[in-house]
Amino acid sequence: MAFRFRQPSVLPGFGLTMGFTLFYMALLVLIPLGGMVLFTTRMSFDDFWSSAVTDPRVVAAYKVSFGASMIGASINAVFGFILAWVLVRYEFPGRRIVDSIVDLPFALPTAVSGIALTTLYAHTGWIGRWFDMVGIKVAYAWPGIVIALTLIGLPFVVRTLQPAMEDLEVELEEASASLGASRWQTFRRVILPTVLPALLTGFALAFARAVGEFGSVYFIAGNMPYRTEIAPLLILIRLEQFDYLGATAIGVVMLVVSFVMLLIINVLQWWSRRFQA
Amino acid sequence: MSIEIRNISKTFGKFKALDDVSLTVDAGRLTALLGPSGSGKTTLLRIMAGLEQADRGSGQIFFHEEDVVDTHVRHRRVGFVFQHYALFRHMTVFENVAFGMRVQKRAARPTKDAIKARVHELLGLVQLDGLSARYPHQLSGGQRQRVALARALAVQPRVLLLDEPFGALDAKVRKELRTWLRRLHDEIGITSVFVTHDQDEALEVADEVVVMSQGKIEQVGTPDDVFHNPKTEFVMRFLGEVNTFHGRVDSGGVQFGALHASYPHTQRKIPGDARVFVRPHDVTIDTKSNGLPSMLAKVERVHSAGAFVRVVLSTETGQTLNAELSQERFTSMKIEIGSEVHIRPRHIRVFTETD
Numbered sequence: 001m002a003f004r005f006r007q008p009s010v011l012p013g014f015g016l017t018m019g020f021t022l023f024y025m026a027l028l029v030l031i032p033l034g035g036m037v038l039f040t041t042r043m044s045f046d047d048f049w050s051s052a053v054t055d056p057r058v059v060a061a062y063k064v065s066f067g068a069s070m071i072g073a074s075i076n077a078v079f080g081f082i083l084a085w086v087l088v089r090y091e092f093p094g095r096r097i098v099d100s101i102v103d104l105p106f107a108l109p110t111a112v113s114g115i116a117l118t119t120l121y122a123h124t125g126w127i128g129r130w131f132d133m134v135g136i137k138v139a140y141a142w143p144g145i146v147i148a149l150t151l152i153g154l155p156f157v158v159r160t161l162q163p164a165m166e167d168l169e170v171e172l173e174e175a176s177a178s179l180g181a182s183r184w185q186t187f188r189r190v191i192l193p194t195v196l197p198a199l200l201t202g203f204a205l206a207f208a209r210a211v212g213e214f215g216s217v218y219f220i221a222g223n224m225p226y227r228t229e230i231a232p233l234l235i236l237i238r239l240e241q242f243d244y245l246g247a248t249a250i251g252v253v254m255l256v257v258s259f260v261m262l263l264i265i266n267v268l269q270w271w272s273r274r275f276q277a
Numbered sequence: 278m279s280i281e282i283r284n285i286s287k288t289f290g291k292f293k294a295l296d297d298v299s300l301t302v303d304a305g306r307l308t309a310l311l312g313p314s315g316s317g318k319t320t321l322l323r324i325m326a327g328l329e330q331a332d333r334g335s336g337q338i339f340f341h342e343e344d345v346v347d348t349h350v351r352h353r354r355v356g357f358v359f360q361h362y363a364l365f366r367h368m369t370v371f372e373n374v375a376f377g378m379r380v381q382k383r384a385a386r387p388t389k390d391a392i393k394a395r396v397h398e399l400l401g402l403v404q405l406d407g408l409s410a411r412y413p414h415q416l417s418g419g420q421r422q423r424v425a426l427a428r429a430l431a432v433q434p435r436v437l438l439l440d441e442p443f444g445a446l447d448a449k450v451r452k453e454l455r456t457w458l459r460r461l462h463d464e465i466g467i468t469s470v471f472v473t474h475d476q477d478e479a480l481e482v483a484d485e486v487v488v489m490s491q492g493k494i495e496q497v498g499t500p501d502d503v504f505h506n507p508k509t510e511f512v513m514r515f516l517g518e519v520n521t522f523h524g525r526v527d528s529g530g531v532q533f534g535a536l537h538a539s540y541p542h543t544q545r546k547i548p549g550d551a552r553v554f555v556r557p558h559d560v561t562i563d564t565k566s567n568g569l570p571s572m573l574a575k576v577e578r579v580h581s582a583g584a585f586v587r588v589v590l591s592t593e594t595g596q597t598l599n600a601e602l603s604q605e606r607f608t609s610m611k612i613e614i615g616s617e618v619h620i621r622p623r624h625i626r627v628f629t630e631t632d
Contacts, residue, residue: 169361171359171361171363172363172365175363175425175428177328177350178327178328178429179429179431180351180354180377180432181351181380189365194365196367272367275367275368275412276366276414
């Protein structure tokens with residue numbers, strides 16, 4: 001089919017809406033990010049490379065940020081799946097309440113959830129003390145960061161999975177069972193592939209949100225250089241030292257890495273949607 | 278393989294979907310479960326398949342002589358076809374049909390080549406062999422349902438169960454597909470049960486029709502049998518259009534309107550209320566009285582577009598009647614709207630309270 005810009009439609013204005021879309025994207029996303037990239041060209045390439053790519057403290061921070069975000073998003077993919085499944089498939093008292101609690105991490109100022117988690121998971125806290133007894137340090141350590149990033153990513157996975165699961169007819173499971181499939185085979189071969197596009201979207205959103213997260217991690221991480229320092233915090237530290245260029249350089253690296261990762265997830269998603277109209 | 282249902286009941290909350298139902302489906306037959314919505318036909322089919330459990334302690338289900346009431350759907354080896362196809366949308370036509378074979382335990386699983394051969398054989402049977410690489414969304418409704426059928430047959434089921442298999446299709450495809458299903462059944466001869474609320478479908482396709490109402494079986498018989506010899510008023514009303522008269526029976530006869538007919542079925546001495554049913558094609562219309570007992574009626578409307586001409590009449594008592602006559606007879610009689618005619622039922626069925 002030949003590509004045509006002007007498609008007849010009841011609603012007016014491909015020209016108008018497309019123009020608006022470009023303007024809006026430029027104003028909100030492209031110009032600020034482009035400006036950021038442009039700003040770093042004031043640095044020499046060697047300076048940029050040594051301060052934002054090879055500096056061991058920065059590299060350690062990248063590892064914490066992207067690593068913990070990846071783990072957090074993965075945890076959400078598994079448990080968010082179960083949560084969404086229960087909310088969609090079963091009718092139980094208090095379902096609506098649980099359903100609205102899922103949104104709380106959206107609404108809560110992240111600093112508040114950070115402080116709450118820290119209090120709970122510190123070695124004197126309600127939950128932290130039990131971990132402390134078996135020698136696991138949660139707050140002010142890696143696990144704490146993962147918990148904070150899991151919390152803020154949860155709604156993304158649940159909310160993107162719910163509509164996809166509502167579309168999943170019970171008949172699909174019944175058909176699978178009548179053809180001799182076990183429960184696990186039905187899950188693995190029928191349910192999972194059908195909702196995979198939505199799961200990947202949820203995963204990508206949770207991951208992206210976690211990479212950018214600052215407030216809650218700031219309180220629970222302990223922020224020890226080389227160990228529990230996240231990249232956004234490092235940017236803040238550089239800003240406080242009036243090293244604007246250095247801060248921007250880290251920002252640009254994060255931007256590139258995030259973009260590449262989201263691109264990969266998008267390709268996966270496109271592949272997993274190959275069967276859709 | 279024959280199916281035997283013995284005393285099966287099913288309640289959903291307070292609703293009794295099936296009330297002590299017993300039924301035998303002979304091996305190799307194509308049987309229709311026919312009834313209005315809420316009659317329990319789908320529930321009965323789902324219980325046969327094992328997708329629904331009968332009430333605790335109620336009855337048994339036999340496949341040939343094996344009691345399968347506690348056999349999980351996974352192991353019951355039934356082919357089930359759903360109204361809305363329930364195809365796996367992330368799989369191609371080929372993968373859909375192969376699914377049942379691919380999920381078998383390693384020891385029982387056919388080889389890759391055997392699976393491939395079987396899938397193509399089945400797709401040939403349902404006349405879709407060229408489309409094996411398509412995804413379900415690229416197929417028409419009729420094609421999807423044929424894929425679903427091939428998928429169900431792939432596991433060599435003991436019985437084939439179809440839940441309103443043509444319900445989601447448009448009228449023309451529906452007709453084509455039901456003739457096709459009949460031919461397919463003659464070819465493969467698997468014991469099959471299908472659910473429908475469409476009496477034409479049941480009467481045209483099935484070897485045997487099971488008419489259900491309110492969780493009970495009203496009548497079981499061949500299409501001819503249930504159509505021409507309805508045992509209950511419900512079956513009479515459900516299988517085609519009827520005109521109803523209120524009448525009274527006495528010894529050996531029935532009186533309705535101005536007419537009296539002999540009614541040897543009852544030997545009652547005490548007169549009682551009765552309902553007299555006449556199918557529209559059993560109503561004779563005459564423009565003049567020919568001496569035979571008849572009823573006077575006025576022509577209200579005429580629908581002549583169709584194989585038969587339908588005439589809507591109203592009797593002296595204000596009752597509306599439908600009659601059906603051939604185009605030839607209609608043209609020769611010159612029936613006009615508003616004219617008075619004499620009507621005579623050729624064939625009646627009488628049901629009294631005790632029937």
